Amino acid sequence: MVRTRFAPSPTGSMHIGNLRTALYEYLIAKHNGGVFVLRIEDTDQNRLVDGAMNIILDTLKITGLTYDEGPNIGGNFGPYVQSERKHLYMPYAKELVDKKQAYYCFCTKEELESRNLHKYDRHCFNLSATEISEKLANNVPFVIRQLIPEGSTTFTDEIFGNITIEHAEIEDQILIKSDGMPTYNFANVVDDHTMEITHVVRGSEYLTSTPKYNLLYKAFGWEIPTYVHLPLMLNENGEKLSKRRGDASFQDLLDMGYLPQAIINYIAFLGWSSPDNREYFTLPELVEVFEIKNISKAPSLFDHKKLAWMNGEHIKKLPTEDFYQLALPTLKQAIKANFVDLAAIANIVQSRIAFLHEIPELVDFIDTLPNYETALFIHKKMKTDLEISQTALKAILPVYENLNESTWNNETLYNAAVECGKSLNLKNSQILWPIRTALSGKPSSPGGASELCELLGKPETIRRINIGIAKLGES
Numbered sequence: 001m002v003r004t005r006f007a008p009s010p011t012g013s014m015h016i017g018n019l020r021t022a023l024y025e026y027l028i029a030k031h032n033g034g035v036f037v038l039r040i041e042d043t044d045q046n047r048l049v050d051g052a053m054n055i056i057l058d059t060l061k062i063t064g065l066t067y068d069e070g071p072n073i074g075g076n077f078g079p080y081v082q083s084e085r086k087h088l089y090m091p092y093a094k095e096l097v098d099k100k101q102a103y104y105c106f107c108t109k110e111e112l113e114s115r116n117l118h119k120y121d122r123h124c125f126n127l128s129a130t131e132i133s134e135k136l137a138n139n140v141p142f143v144i145r146q147l148i149p150e151g152s153t154t155f156t157d158e159i160f161g162n163i164t165i166e167h168a169e170i171e172d173q174i175l176i177k178s179d180g181m182p183t184y185n186f187a188n189v190v191d192d193h194t195m196e197i198t199h200v201v202r203g204s205e206y207l208t209s210t211p212k213y214n215l216l217y218k219a220f221g222w223e224i225p226t227y228v229h230l231p232l233m234l235n236e237n238g239e240k241l242s243k244r245r246g247d248a249s250f251q252d253l254l255d256m257g258y259l260p261q262a263i264i265n266y267i268a269f270l271g272w273s274s275p276d277n278r279e280y281f282t283l284p285e286l287v288e289v290f291e292i293k294n295i296s297k298a299p300s301l302f303d304h305k306k307l308a309w310m311n312g313e314h315i316k317k318l319p320t321e322d323f324y325q326l327a328l329p330t331l332k333q334a335i336k337a338n339f340v341d342l343a344a345i346a347n348i349v350q351s352r353i354a355f356l357h358e359i360p361e362l363v364d365f366i367d368t369l370p371n372y373e374t375a376l377f378i379h380k381k382m383k384t385d386l387e388i389s390q391t392a393l394k395a396i397l398p399v400y401e402n403l404n405e406s407t408w409n410n411e412t413l414y415n416a417a418v419e420c421g422k423s424l425n426l427k428n429s430q431i432l433w434p435i436r437t438a439l440s441g442k443p444s445s446p447g448g449a450s451e452l453c454e455l456l457g458k459p460e461t462i463r464r465i466n467i468g469i470a471k472l473g474e475s
């Protein structure tokens, strides 16, 4: 059974790199019918940020990356939180001390600083058993350090292949801190083992730490998990994506108007490619196709333009009713006129936007007809000029006036315009363009002539055509 875990530290907002890790862990678990675990790594109490845990939980909820298990809290389950499991780690550290793979260290911060070390000098490794028992009996504060043996570690990463790291580069890292809390590095290994994690998926910045973990697994006699280290993510300046440099977090992207499902779809591609070059995926579709073998080790580039395009794709594919509900607050804000049907407008704009915030500009002509120049009626491609436009508008006015409100719909309006144009020997564009222009007062509008007529309703259509005729009469 494949078991993965997302192991964020609650230190602030949700970075895109973290969200990608969560997504890949989720996809690897779900693609293989496995289990996705959430584990909050909060053992570094100095780095904790209020509310950060909720950001993690909210992000997973909004994106649909639902975790599968955790400790029972009043009938609901978890996530696992390391600080709540504090008592678990010390016995493991002591086991390593017994196995001579770790040792007590009583050096104080001041002592370490005064020795000006590049790497811990193993001062306490050389203490005698009596010295150690005495200090422990006298409650001298201590940490427990991992004893890194001589030699090197070679391991295989699913993405980066075989990697060898010399132990000389590795410090005897602290496993248990003086406050009794495990370090991140130690808790991470104990938890991955006890939670039976099969695939450890994380950023490639952890590659160099992996030998330390493997030495721990070996010391305990535990099975080493499969490692999947993910490629770097670069921003548009080719720098490592980072919140510090002002790169957007998940919340920032939501605030900019991106849909969660578009963000997820886009992020999936930051380090992975689809086997058939398809680009639009829902989360369940990603689960279906996502395989580790299609993850790349080349750095991936965060491209806002591509994400914006993806957002448009997801907006277009939303069911009509879902889009209407999503757009309704924006539409209500943008349109006060009571003669229009907001659902119909939603329908017209859905295929024309990549962001909800593009709606107001598209529909601004509905409440108030802009005071446009007659030059708008002149369009080379549409083969219109002022004279043709005036002829067309004057001809269509009585036709539309005579139309019954009950047949006031796009199709009837379109056919009537085309008929009317024919009788005047005009091309379709030569009658439709003037109508569209008179109704919108803009060089472009969502929807053509008859769609706008239907949308604005009969009285407003007639009013605007009259305004057009009057303007053309003056010119």
Ligand code: GLU
Pocket (backbone or CB within 6 Å): 006, 007, 008, 009, 041, 184, 188, 201, 202, 203, 206
């Ligand atoms: N707590 C670590 C982080 O937030 C997790 C790294 C890992 O997945 O092992 O980066």
